[in-house]
Amino acid sequence: MSTKVPEVPAQLPRSFDRPDEPWYRYLNIDLIFYVLSYTLFHPWTSWILVLCLRAQYTPYENIEMRIAMAWAMLMSAIGIFGIFSERIAFGQPREVDLSEEVIVVTGGVDGLGGLLAETYGMRHANVAVLDAKKISEDEAEAKGVVYYECDVGDAAQVEDAVKQIVEDLGAPTILINNAGIVHPKSIIDSTAEEVERVFRTNTFSHFNTLRAVLPHMLREQRGTIVTVSSALGHLGAANLSSYAASKAALHALHRTLCAELAQNPKARDIKTILVSPGQMSTTMFAKVKTPSNFFAPVIAPTEVAKEILRLIEKGQSGEVTAPFYTSWVSAFGVLPHGVQALLRKWSGVDTAIASAGLVKETANEKSR
The missing domain is CATH 1.20.5 (Single alpha-helices involved in coiled-coils or other helix-helix interfaces)
Structure with missing residues (x-):
């Protein structure tokens, strides 16, 4: 008696849908x-x-x-x-066991945050996502992630969500502050409401989550805090005033957080990670082109996520900068002003948003 093999529908990747790129397009300084x-x-x-x-x-x-x-x-x-420099700066690494960690990711529905949340969800870690976007229960169960609908710019909503996380999963020990939005407008065209919303989501949300989560880490005497900023926080850019300013504030917040934790004996095993990537291939700046694919390539979110995961799971503090040029962006301000002007003109950092036609799209808010 013969048995019929069931047919399983499958859709294979269609490589011919992608335009052929010459080999040198994949060669860059990184x-x-x-x-x-x-x-x-x-x-x-x-x-x-x-x-x-x-x-x-x-x-x-x-x-x-x-x-x-x-x-x-x-x-x-x-x-x-x-090795000695990192040990002096960041101390000894802490032990990390994902089965005993509770991970909170803000803005974790899509983009970089979604990639981090889903990666830990596939590894059966306890993952809670705070995001204003709604996710169905079936999708959440499939990803192995618990989603809490929350405006992270609202302190009261964050406090309520963290209380619920403690009841559902336990005390948070890993916080990934990733939420971010952008309004591509000039300073004079930006409204007070738009600027306030950008800062509420990009900057104030970090204060809200830290106030709600850090006390639990101090009681546990362990934890990891990831601050996702941007290389634009060092450079600034035309038509991105509120975004660049909100990200610049995160650099100062991260340094201050490290200084305060260093003075607290209970925070010896609380690690901090600053993430300052360049342009990533996410929807936020999808139409923006870099001036040089060799010196300033667009980096995949997976590359940034890989470095964040590596530091978290090694229990280390540190900084994640990618692509290569972002490692030196913080030194841009010490260059002679004439050199700075020439580099800004050559890089096109002040014309990229307008050239991509994003300034006109003010009605459609781009979200990470």
């Missing part, structure tokens, strides 16, 4: 630096070169041998300095 960091700039690889020269019976007094040894010692010294 990829080059990534390869160099594991080869030429890696202490272990540097010493492998020395061993290879010795395997060929290269005398120690030969110039190539001396250069190889000097380079290996330099890379080793830089690596050791980095």
Whole structure:
């Protein structure tokens, strides 16, 4: 007796829907630096070169041998300095067991926050999302995430939501402040209500969640706080005044939070992570083009999420900057003013929003 194999419908990826890109479109400074960091700039690889020269019976007094040894010692010294520097700045890492953590993500329905929430949901962690958007119970159950409809810019709503989270899941120990919106308008065209709403969502929400969650972390004497800011918080940009200013405030808030936690004996195992990415391929700035795909590539949210997850699960404090140029953006202000002006003009940071036609779309609020 034969049995009929059931047919399972499947939709495979259609690669031909994507335009063919030349190979050099995938080559950028981030990829080059990534390869160099594991080869030429890696202490272990540097010493492998020395061993290879010795395997060929290269005398120690030969110039190539001396250069190889000097380079290996330099890379080793830089690596050791980095380890001690991070230990002095951030202290020892804390132990993290996801089964004993309660993770709260603001703005976790889509974008970067949604990616982080769903990743932890798939790993059966206790995840609570605070977002103004509604999610059906079936979708929430499928993702393994508990959603709480909440305007994070409203302190009373945040307090009520956190109380409910404590009853449902337990005391929050990981807080990912990710919620963010943008009104692409010039300063003179922005209304008071629009500016206030941007600051309520992007900045005031951090104060609201910290006041509600941090006392639980102090009682538990452990925790991790992730502050998602932006490289625009250092640079500013035309037609993004409220967004850039709200993100700049988060840099100051993060530094102040670190200083206050450092003075509290109960906060020794409360870690802080500052995230300052460049342009990500999310809906917020989907139409904006960078001036150079080589020096300033658009980064996928998965790359940023991967670094955030790595620091959280290692129990470490730190900073996440991506792509590569964002690591040096904080030093932009120390450059001569003429150099700053030339770099702003070349980068197109002040014309990108208008060129993308986003300034006219003031009726449609772009959400992360």
